[in-house]
Amino acid sequence: MRTIAIIGASLAGLRSAQALRRQGFDGRLVIVGDEVHLPYDRPPLSKDFLLGKVEAVPLADQDDLDALNAEWRLGNCATALLSHGEVALSDGTTVEADGIVIATGGIPRTIPNAHVLRTLDDAVKLREAFATAQHVGVIGAGFIGAEIASSARSLGKDVTVIEALPTPLTRVLGVEMGAACGQLHGDHGSTLITAVNVDSVNVDSGINLADGRHVNADVVVAGIGVRPATDWLAGGPVKVDNGVVCDAGGVTNLKNIVAVGDVANCAGHRAEHWTSATEQAQVATRNLLAGETVATHTNGGYVWSDQYGVRIQFIGRATNDVRIEDGSIEDRRFVATYRDSSNEEDIVGIVAMSNARLFTRLRRNLK
Numbered sequence: 124m125r126t127i128a129i130i131g132a133s134l135a136g137l138r139s140a141q142a143l144r145r146q147g148f149d150g151r152l153v154i155v156g157d158e159v160h161l162p163y164d165r166p167p168l169s170k171d172f173l174l175g176k177v178e179a180v181p182l183a184d185q186d187d188l189d190a191l192n193a194e195w196r197l198g199n200c201a202t203a204l205l206s207h208g209e210v211a212l213s214d215g216t217t218v219e220a221d222g223i224v225i226a227t228g229g230i231p232r233t234i235p236n237a238h239v240l241r242t243l244d245d246a247v248k249l250r251e252a253f254a255t256a257q258h259v260g261v262i263g264a265g266f267i268g269a270e271i272a273s274s275a276r277s278l279g280k281d282v283t284v285i286e287a288l289p290t291p292l293t294r295v296l297g298v299e300m301g302a303a304c305g306q307l308h309g310d311h312g313s314t315l316i317t318a319v320n321v322d323s324v325n326v327d328s329g330i331n332l333a334d335g336r337h338v339n340a341d342v343v344v345a346g347i348g349v350r351p352a353t354d355w356l357a358g359g360p361v362k363v364d365n366g367v368v369c370d371a372g373g374v375t376n377l378k379n380i381v382a383v384g385d386v387a388n389c390a391g392h393r394a395e396h397w398t399s400a401t402e403q404a405q406v407a408t409r410n411l412l413a414g415e416t417v418a419t420h421t422n423g424g425y426v427w428s429d430q431y432g433v434r435i436q437f438i439g440r441a442t443n444d445v446r447i448e449d450g451s452i453e454d455r456r457f458v459a460t461y462r463d464s465s466n467e468e469d470i471v472g473i474v475a476m477s478n479a480r481l482f483t484r485l486r487r488n489l490k
């Protein structure tokens with residue numbers, strides 16, 4: 124391959140570029156990103172960035188970037204995949220490549236008049252809005268909503284979190300452990316309202332709930348999930364269905380195109396995690412250079428989240444059979460395992476609150 128184009132210049136895109144060079148690819152590398160910024164780390168945005176403790180945290184220093192010897196096309200959006208080797212960009216140019224890495228990530232779902240927090244620019248706007256706000260409304264009690272609520276409390280704001288489901292974090296942790304995490308809000312003076320829909324957000328007064336209640340808020344932020352950024356692929360040669368459809372090694376229906384990160388639907392599963400993006404980049408680029416699937420993803424889907432001074436860690440998959448192995452939910456310090464429904468001896472998932480040591484030890488037993 125003489126030219127490889129990476130579409131998406133965040134974690135998955137950057138790690139793909141680094142992996143390609145590490146594996147000896149010495150051809151032309153073009154990296155396209157719709158944001159104007161060089162790759163930065165997103166996890167601090169909802170935490171230390173909002174608190175004013177850090178500015179943008181680069182994912183690579185200048186020496187690392189120079190070593191990539193890449194052509195950066197930043198502030199430029201891929202608008203179409205014209206063929207299996209040609210991408211149209213928003214500045215009217217096209218990039219021709221022998222291989223393509225799709226790393227376009229996810230786009231936050233929005234609610235009119237509510238902030239979102241995905242990009243550095245989003246975080247700058249939210250931080251500015253927090254500077255004068257007293258009452259903060261957070262819609263969605265997933266990881267992003269919970270972390271924003273926690274930061275807002277640290278800044279002394281009055282915080283109300285609205286969650287559509289009866290229990291937060293059900294999708295990732297299941298009902299029991301999601302409820303355990305949800306209790307952190309009340310512990311730290313935030314109000315959590317569950318099982319209610321949002322009717323509308325009013326810029327001046329806050330959130331109107333579908334059941335007629337009103338939540339007073341000067342600033343409202345929605346953390347209600349993301350959708351894969353695949354609009355630009357519509358009608359093109361790559362198959363799309365809840366993300367870019369690829370095999371367990373990130374290879375799409377075209378052998379010269381791979382997908383990595385939040386946008387990749389690998390063997391029926393779309394992982395929206397920092398650690399998955401990093402691992403997928405290594406594997407998918409190997410397959411791209413090999414011209415076939417020679418390796419598959421093994422990452423167990425490790426997730427961490429820092430909320431209200433508590434570190435939540437999760438890996439694997441949640442089942443209904445969840446057992447506390449150490450500590451207690453009441454102490455907000457525990458490790459629990461999820462067991463397989465067909466063989467309860469098998470640990471298929473682990474969740475911990477403030478117990479990294481035992482979490483790390485049990486992780487080795489994960490099936």
Ligand SMILES: NC(=O)c1ccc[n+]([C@@H]2O[C@H](COP(=O)([O-])OP(=O)(O)OC[C@H]3O[C@@H](n4cnc5c(N)ncnc54)[C@H](O)[C@@H]3O)[C@@H](O)[C@H]2O)c1
Binds near residue numbers: 169262266267287
């Ligand atoms: N620490 C971490 O791992 C971390 C931190 C932040 C974000 N992220 C990732 O960023 C992405 C976005 O995070 P997220 O928290 O927005 O997504 P999410 O899908 O994890 O959580 C969204 C939450 O919003 C709720 N919801 C959806 N629509 C709603 C509505 N109209 N009203 C009220 N509640 C509603 C859902 O039930 C869910 O609980 C995810 O991929 C997430 O994994 C990860």
